[in-house]
Amino acid sequence: MSDYQAILDQVAEIIRDIFDEYEGPVTMETTANDVAQWDSLSHVRLMVMIEMELGVHFSTSEMQSFKNLGDLVRASAKQKA
Amino acid sequence: MIKERFLWRPPLAENWADRLAAVEALLSSGQEPDYIALKTLANQRLGMREHLRMERLAQKVKKQALMPQGFAPITLGLLGSRTLSFLRGPLAAAGLARGLDISALEAPYDSVASYAYSPVDCFGQPLDALLVIIDETAISGQRVILDHEAEKAALAEAAELVMALAAAAREKSGCRAIFATLPGSDQISSSDLATPGSMARFRQRFNLLLADGAQEGKWLLWDQAALADRVGLDAWLDPVRYHAAKTPFSVDACPLAADNIAALLAAMKGKAARGLVLDLDNTLWGGVIGDDGLAGIRLGQNSPEGEAFVAFQNFVLSLRNRGVVLAVCSKNADDIAREPFRAHSEMVIKENHIAVFQANWSDKATNIKTIAETLSLGLESLAFVDDNSAERERVRQELPLVSTIEVGDDPSFFIQRISHSGLFDHLPLNQEDIARAESYGGRAAAAEIRARIGNYENYLTSxxxxxxxxxxxxxxxxxxxxxxxxxxxxxxxxxxxxxxxxxxxxxxxxxxxxxxxxxxxxxxxxxxxxxxxxxxxxxxxxxxxxxxxxxxxxxxxxxxxxxxxxxxxxxxxxxxxxxxxxxxxxxxxxxxxxxxxxxxxxxxxxxxxxxxxxxxxxxxxxxxxxxxxxx
Missing domain, CATH: 3.40.630.30 (Gcn5-related N-acetyltransferase (GNAT))
Known part of the structure; x- marks a missing residue:
């Protein structure tokens, strides 16, 4: 879990950067629906920036399967392990 | 992933975030930011996150209608067979770095054919230029290999589309079209180019067709293919995003692509550099002429460093052949500085190529100002190249309008940094452009004579x-x-x-x-x-x-x-x-x-x-x- 927390912290930082108007919590359960600015365009940028900052790469099917930030964090942790 | 991060720009200032915050604070209080402050903020070696912040800042400035005077406004239409939304923000930010206020409007997804052939105008307003980025799958369907006739027909169809788009841009949007060349893609065989019906062959022929039309003045060219080559195709293309987000190229390449496009728009708006100011010692040759003498400087003669300087001089001369005016700004005694030009057999650049020669012991900023005045050019039309980072920094401080290129101190990289900067981008050339450097030379000589009548005695006394x-x-x-x-x-x-x-x-x-x-x-x-x-x-x-x-x-x-x-x-x-x-x-x-x-x-x-x-x-x-x- 602490692994997940470290990755989530990094992701949260990027999310605050991209969605500068969002002031709610960033948790494993956060989804695009929670953030007003999170549209399809910014979603792609978010993915690109997470890939760059975390040094991971998501496959086409992986990206489709993410239901919330938790899925994304777990997929990243798996790659980094 | 793109490795290159704007190496020709100055490194990110330590207080960059503070300066950004200062501009944001100004905006919050409804005040207009300073032209130079905004431009220099954008014109640094930004990382992905700084880019994001810069885009947001550009957006705010526009939204509040507080764009400082000096930024040339340009409304750019974006038309593509895939989504170009990712270019809009980066274009606004890249524009600021080049003195442009770019507003990019994107046509609805996949409206290339309708813009070209239907009476509907998806932009509904005049544009200053229309950038068309067609994906090759959209104009070149599957064809039977080795079918010459099918290839010919596909090319004719593509040519017709291009012509219709150029006409639509003129009639609907009152502007010129800018067509992007097609970048490469993965090839099956080394013989792809020799195989009628292959994508590789179609792409080459299509790009030449675009180039010929640009040369004839029918439209302009954005050489996307050249940029993709520079970055490397593996980094340029992002197959995952191509399918998931319909992007024509990698999203993290967007800042670079936007800057490349902005360079072209700057050339269109007359904001490209017209003059190149050169340092001498360790910039045009290795060593210090005043200390090392004619025989001691390193230039040519089969030394790796010497050959790099010769290559750089050839590059500089090729800029001059395109109409760029050359000037010298060196801390040297005039006679000594001129010696290699007159007597060194490996010098490619000669004295008569230099419109203004400022070799003295005054500071460089003062000399660059004199050069600008002598040539009747604005400071913003000048680029400055010096191997010495301290001199570069000083000129940036004193004359932020001059484009001081971060060339580094290794002559082998000078050419790369200058050409990547896009500062000397230009539209297809005509004879007049080429004659420009010569006429500046004449004007400068006349100005020097005028100055001499007034100040000659002072000069002799000094x-x-x-x-x-x-x-x-x-x-x-x-x-x-x-x-x-x-x-x-x-x-x-x-x-x-x-x-x-x-x-x-x-x-x-x-x-x-x-x-x-x-x-x-x-x-x-x-x-x-x-x-x-x-x-x-x-x-x-x-x-x-x-x-x-x-x-x-x-x-x-x-x-x-x-x-x-x-x-x-x-x-x-x-x-x-x-x-x-x-x-x-x-x-x-x-x-x-x-x-x-x-x-x-x-x-x-x-x-x-x-x-x-x-x-x-x-x-x-x-x-x-x-x-x-x-x-």
Whole structure:
């Protein structure tokens, strides 16, 4: 879990950067629906920036399967392990 | 992932975030930010996150209608067969770095055909330019391999679409179309280009078709393919995002692509650089000419560093051939700085390629300002190249409008950094563009002459020149002989004497031989003149008068002539006679004696001219040289 927390912290930082108007919590359960600015365009940028900052790469099917930030964090942790 | 991060821009300032916050605070209070502050904020080596912040800032400035004056507004339509939304933010930010206020409007997804062929105008407003980025899958469907006819038909269809788009841009949006070339894609075989029906072959032919149309002035070209080559196709293309987000190229390439497009738009708006200001030592050659001398500097000669400088000079000359004006700004004595241009066999750039030559000990910012004024160019039209990071930093501080390119200190990278900067991007050239560098040269020369009339005397005074006039002697003999036998241009009679004859002059009481030396606050020029006079009872005759061309227009001859007439008066002489013998090399002194105050001469049948001036009539010239050792 602490692994997940470290990755989530990094992701949260990027999310605050991209969605500068969002002031709610960033948790494993956060989804695009929670953030007003999170549209399809910014979603792609978010993915690109997470890939760059975390040094991971998501496959086409992986990206489709993410239901919330938790899925994304777990997929990243798996790659980094 | 794209590795390159705007290497030609200055490194990210430590206080970048603070400066950004300052501009944001200004905006929050409804105040307009400063043009230079905003431009320099954008024109740094930004990372992905800084780019994001810069885009957001650009957005805010636009939304609040607080764009500072100076940013050239440009409304750009984006039309593509895939989504171009990811370019909009980066285009606004990239524009700020180049003095442009770019508003990008994106056509609805996949509306290429409807814009081209239907009466509907998806933009609904005039544009300044329409950027069309077509994906090759959209114009080149599957074809049977080796079917020549099918390839021809596909190309004709693509040509028709391009022509229709260019016409629609003109009629619907009142602007020119800019077509993106097609970047490469993964090939199956080395023979793809030789295989009719292959994508590789279609792409090449289509790109040439676009290029030909651009050359004919039908539209403009954004060479996406060249940028993709530079970045590397593996980094340029992102197959996951291509399918997931319909992007034509990798999203993290967008800042770079936007900057590349902005460079083209800047050229369109007349915001590209027109002049290149060059440092000399360690920029055009290796080493310091003042210390290492002509033989010591590294240029060519098969040394790796020397060859890199030659390659760079060739590159600079190719810029000039495209109409870029060249200027020199160097901390050096003028004569010494010019020496390699005149005497180094490996110099590619010659003196006549340089429109303004500022070699002195003043600071570079002042000199660059003088260059801009002399060329009647704005500071923003100048780019500055210097290997020394401290000098670059100082010029950036003092003249933030000048584009100081971060070339680094390794000459091998100069070409890359300058061409990647896109500062010299231009539209398809015409003959007029090419002639521009020449005409600037002429204008600069005229301006220099104007400046000279006003300030020439001040200039001469500021040189603190000191002259020695000494009779011929053993110490000077070999240099005297050399000057007598080598000087062609500033030589009134071109009479040659051997060293032995020079030795005889030393002892002959009927002959005056003067060797003239000069130094100024910058340099000791050594012996720069020789005068030989033959004495008679009441008249002296100037047998030879010659000077080195290194120190022209300094008042040397006036000073020596004054000294000669003084000596003649002291010796009770009535007349001084002289002769000009023309050769094919010495036209520059054809009017020497009249200029020095002699009455009009008598033309001889052999073409020479004889002069005579009464000593009593001679009016001494005003001089700016102190004589410290009169003969």
């Amino acid at each position: 040189l603190s020149m000191r002259m020695s006039i000494a009779p011929f002697n053993g110490a000077g003999r070999s240099r005297i002989t050399q000057l007598i036998n080598k000087s062609n241009q500033f030589n009134l009679t071109t009479r040659r004497y051997e060293e032995e004859e020079v030795r005889e002059f030393e002892e002959n009481p009927e002959v005056i031989g003067w060797q003239v030396g000069l130094e100024d606050k910058f340099a000791r020029h050594g012996m720069i003149g020789v005068v030989i006079v033959r004495k008679e009872d009441t008249a002296w005759t100037i047998d030879s008068w010659l000077q080195s061309c290194r120190v022209l227009e300094r008042g040397v001859e006036q000073c020596v002539m004054n000294a000669l007439f003084e000596s003649a008066a002291a010796a009770g002489i009535e007349q001084i006679r002289s002769t000009y013998i023309p050769t094919d090399r010495n036209a520059m002194v054809a009017d020497f004696y009249p200029r020095l105050g002699f009455p009009a001469g008598d033309d001889q049948t052999d073409g020479s001219v004889h002069y005579s001036c009464a000593v009593a009539d001679y009016v001494p010239h005003r001089t700016f040289i102190e004589i410290y050792q009169a003969g």
